[in-house]
Amino acid sequence: MLLYLDTTRAPNPRRVRMYVAEKGLTIPTKELNLRAGEQRTPEFLRKNPFAGVPILELDNGTIIAETLAIIEYLEELHPEPPLIGADPVARALVRMWDRRCEIGVYLAASRMVLNKGEVSDHARKTLVARLALVNDGLAGREWLAGQFSIADIMLFIGLETAHHGQVALDPAWTNVSRWYAAMKTRPSATL
Ligand SMILES: N[C@@H](CCC(=O)N[C@@H](CS)C(=O)NCC(=O)O)C(=O)O
Secondary structure, eight states, rough: EEEESSOOOOOHHHHHHHHHHHHHHOEEEEEEEETTGGGGHHHHHHHHOOOOOHHHHHHHHEEEHHHHHHHHHHHHHSSSSOOOSHHHHHHHHHHHHHHHHIIIIHHHHHHHHOOOHHHHHHHHHHHHHHHHHHHTTTTOSSSBBBBBOOHHHHHHHHHHHHHHTTTTOOOHHHHHHHHHHHHHTGGGGGG
């Protein structure tokens, strides 16, 4: 198995890096320089015509693209420790928060950073409104879905992207601030 990542900690490869570290897995990796366009060489496009990382190449040549598909595949191979919940309800809650954080935090933050003017402003408003809801969701809970999970990784990546857009944590979001401080102490957060 060979995991293709990037050299500069772009958000999606970083999600997989953090997941692999949290699981304690060792997977051979190859890093592409995205700025130099290594994701668009004919050789890489044969592996992933969508020209993005991460991808996971299995020993029989099967290519798995899409961050969540890679994570779900690895989770099936290595169920312990569970990072997508240990029973049906826990899995549903992890996936619920993962989607909320991907769409409402990460994608809103990306849209804000990658655009200007009205589009960026609108995305910033969505991001701030969603973070207020995430703050409410974290009340009385250490992690988004109870136990630490891929939803926490998603929220962390979303917040790191928001920080690139100069959106700082509102001091009123005490739960998110407490959660973020705890997240920063995890070794995976440095990857
Ligand atoms: N939906 C894909 C997105 C993958 C993606 O866009 N990766 C970015 C890095 S965060 C990339 O490789 N960009 C290179 C490019 O678009 O040229 C996933 O979830 O894995």
